[in-house]
Amino acid sequence: MSARHTRRDRHLMWTELGDLWEQVQGYLAMLALTLFVGGIATLFGLAIGEAAGKAPAWTFGGLAAVGLAALAVWRWRAAGRTLDTILREEELAAARARLARSLALVDAPAGYVEIWDPHVECIVCSQCGAPVTVDPCPVHGPAATDRAALDGGIPPVSVLARPITAADIRKWPRYFLDGPGRKLAEQTDCRHGYRLTDSCPCCDAEQEPAA
Incomplete structure (x- = not known):
């Protein structure tokens, strides 16, 4: 995209x-x-x-x-x-x-179709009937693809505004390990002194389920 x-x-x-x-x-x-x-x-x-x-x-x-x-x-x-x-x-x-x-x-998701509606005499979204003469449908059009990409790969602003944790990296690994957040993760240590991009045995042990 x-x-x-x-x-x-x-x-x-x-x-x-x-x-x-x-x-x-x-x-x-x-x-x-x-x-x-x-x-x-x-x-x-x-x-x-x-x-x-x-x-x-x-x-x-x-x-x-x-x-x-x-x-x-x-x-x-x-x-x-x-x-x-x-x-x-x-x-x-x-x-x-x-x-x-x-x-x-x-960039519109699969299945998004714009059709001519003779009742309102304009082009509308085939799924919700919203007029799309000027801009694509904000619900089913390309904006839906953008929202899906943001929700799946980029953490919200509230997370980026505070010090990140190992749990954040596990939740958004693509952003913090392979994306623009890697530099931030490399400059931050966990509470045991390990870099968040490295493996911390204490943090890993805390994530293991109790026997």
């Missing part, structure tokens, strides 16, 4: 990087268009000034006209690009929602 979550996070990260690169490309395109139009306006103004000779008003007038035209073209392109960006972001958000939902359903 963790590998699938990592794969989903990696895919979303690359999707966000692609969106950022598209925005950078848009800014570079607008900068190139501005430089191109500005260069043409400058050359056009210099040509008018050289031809007019004694009429500098025509030079400044030509530059102002071309500059206004360039500004109008740039604003028109920027407005169109902004609208395209908004539409593209909405499409990407919808695609991300569909992808996240599909990846979430991979």
Whole structure:
């Protein structure tokens, strides 16, 4: 389950990087268009000034006209690009929602089915009838798998908040011996002075049933 979550996070990260690169490309395109139009306006103004000779008003007038035209073209392109960006972001958000939902359903327990209910006109859970148009069923969907994994392999917060004991390791061996709690177990001694990850003969004798 963790590998699938990592794969989903990696895919979303690359999707966000692609969106950022598209925005950078848009800014570079607008900068190139501005430089191109500005260069043409400058050359056009210099040509008018050289031809007019004694009429500098025509030079400044030509530059102002071309500059206004360039500004109008740039604003028109920027407005169109902004609208395209908004539409593209909405499409990407919808695609991300569909992808996240599909990846979430991979972790759903066996037998979880979503069906169309004509009475309420939406998709519901086949087991309890809860609407699942936005999120999967919180009782029978992927959340049930997550709760089962947590209940079976991770001790509650109340246990981790106090000093752990040998009984805790026997109750949650996967967490304290093979999981993230191993370092905590290696740094804790039992009341007889043995590491909790080692075998204590006194603790083992206390756990043996009386003859």
